[in-house]
Amino acid sequence: MAEAQIVGWAHSRFGKSEAASTLELMAEVVPPALAHAGLGAADVDAIFVGVFNNGFSAQDFQASLVAMGTPDLAHTPATRLENACATGSAAIHAALDFIGAGRGRVALVVGAEKMTAVPTAETGDILLGASYRTEEAGVEGGFAGLFGRLAAHYFQRHGDRSDELAAIAAKNHRNGAANPYAHMQRDVGYAFCRDVSERNPLVAPPLRRTDCSLVSDGAAALVLADAEIAADLPRAVAFRGRRQANDILALSRRDPIVFEGARRAWSQALGDAGLTLDDLDLVETHDCFTIAELIEYEAMGLAAPGEGHRVVREGWTERGGRLPVNLSGGLKSKGHPIGATGVSMHVMAAMQLCDEAGAMQLPGASLAGVFNMGGAAVANYVSILERMR
Amino acid sequence: MAEAQIVGWAHSRFGKSEAASTLELMAEVVPPALAHAGLGAADVDAIFVGVFNNGFSAQDFQASLVAMGTPDLAHTPATRLENACATGSAAIHAALDFIGAGRGRVALVVGAEKMTAVPTAETGDILLGASYRTEEAGVEGGFAGLFGRLAAHYFQRHGDRSDELAAIAAKNHRNGAANPYAHMQRDVGYAFCRDVSERNPLVAPPLRRTDCSLVSDGAAALVLADAEIAADLPRAVAFRGRRQANDILALSRRDPIVFEGARRAWSQALGDAGLTLDDLDLVETHDCFTIAELIEYEAMGLAAPGEGHRVVREGWTERGGRLPVNLSGGLKSKGHPIGATGVSMHVMAAMQLCDEAGAMQLPGASLAGVFNMGGAAVANYVSILERMR
Known part of the structure; x- marks a missing residue:
């Protein structure tokens, strides 16, 4: 059977929200997503x-909160x-x-997370629940510490890429300035991202604060429908x-610095689609930390292992480059409300493909890739998305 | 496309396990389930x-623990x-x-829970995460308190059914004595279940200890395959x-004492199967508390609302009755390791349908119903299972 299609969506503003819980966050996006699709609650199976x-x-039992x-x-x-x-x-x-x-x-997908209701230290420990705690939870700085280790490991093998990481952060902040849903809508500039300073300290060396995504509240929803229903929407x-x-x-x-699972997912999804990376107009990728985006360039096949820095230096992933990556600003600018992130990435790509991305719009985009990962x-x-009309 | 079929399974002994975590519990059932199906890890998609x-x-990130x-x-x-x-x-x-x-x-399904590693009071609070905490978490006795309220409400509307609840508990303990995977394998007798005593106190009036399922560790696994592969297994x-x-x-x-969602699931599943309840040889139902099993008799259509006691008095759900319910001993005897329970219910029903239920076996069983619920x-x-050969 043919795959279902995205027929509507909604996205909350990510950031520190006044919504007390995921219940309220989900309620913010569900009715607008259905309205956007031109469907009602009774249509949802x-x-x-x-x-x-x-x-x-x-x-917990979060699935029961949507109807609440x-x-x-x-x-x-x-x-x-x-x-x-x-x-x-x-x-x-x-x-x-x-x-x-x-x-x-018809199916409704809702992703949400309320992260700012618990103290920051607790947030770090909760997130380490997604690491292998027996070996990895002792790391200082939580998940940033884990990716700091990956970055140090990567630098040791392939050379210091601090400048390229700063360029990735700067690109995503620049893109995020045009995203009305982003937690941080400010172009902070390359120099600020590159230089360790009081306002941009080393959080988990060699990662600076600007190399890390944000702790945010947020929700996003997608409406999916089979091809026959989608044809009338x-x-x-x-x-x-x-x-x-x-x-x-x-x-x-x-x-740990070869994202083999990511490589497989990209290669298989592109194969299924009968496409190569060059066919894509844009990619939304999982930049929980800048080092992740750098290694993902290699996993998706933009560069050979250890050569990700070339992608940055050539400007390939900039707006206007060979393959713009994270035109939404990525997790870096949007924030990373865990459960919402994967849904948000698909919403951002779908907006581009339907010419509804506003100031983020890449004119004429018809094919997009989305890469979302859990843990390191x-x-x-990987999803390969295509505009249908 | 035709539904996949159950082609193999495994089930740990439920109870207080020496396994330190769900990782070990899952590792106990995954290789045996694949071997039971006659498949290897490489066959699993x-x-x-x-x-x-x-x-x-x-x-957390429990899905990643299977491969560990x-x-x-x-x-x-x-x-x-x-x-x-x-x-x-x-x-x-x-x-x-x-x-x-x-x-x-081919898909592998693994359900597991390690419940006994945290103190009992904490367990109660964790389980209340499946209630609507804003209104319901204040109840004394945790989830038992919630179902105690349901029982009191039910008794008020339909008459005191304490004796029938005791008969349900006694039936399930009697059945569970024959289940080598059950947490409690002992026929404690009707009188013990009926009488409030030092060893059988009121836990959440009117519910006695024997009206409640157990806190247990455990895991169960199912292997599912498409019909073509299943035909060769x-x-x-x-x-x-x-x-x-x-x-x-x-x-x-x-x-709260009409399980409308349960009624809908039963009616729809039987309708899809083109069957009535009378066609089934046995049912495994969700007896987290005896009052739940009583109300479920009404939801599945064995009795009209408020008439569930008649099912008990007539002995319909006993072994040898019109529709044996919980020949495995149910959650009552098996224990209720939350994530494992629904998988376990399907394993118990599948064993019966393949003549592999040992001392629990109902001769000639060919159709079984399974009802598993989350929250109240x-x-x-609802699943309607059918032996294929």
């Missing part, structure tokens, strides 16, 4: 919810997915499978390919 | 994991599902959708119907 939680809220905010959905089957920072993509894949299996024709974006590939959780059991490249998801 | 967690362990215990699965896509006490069924449904959508041909059990129906989380917003009948799953 199932709901797929992405929330990481793991201690952000004592209220949108009571017309009270009897609609709702299911929660979790796959660390790829939780949103996990929910999208389950929704696509639901429609693909013929169990329903105002907009449609197809999944020309989509793949998930995993890698072993413990970093000690693999080469453990659960890896 | 995707893994679906059911763990509730929500504080039982600081290690069974490294041959390192690159296999793995995804976690959560839907409170129906978490196991959520994982099964996602796996069926995955195969139904043609994304793969030693055993196969088909899903003739399966449905999920939800109800609003907050008990204050509905009639919030996320409701």
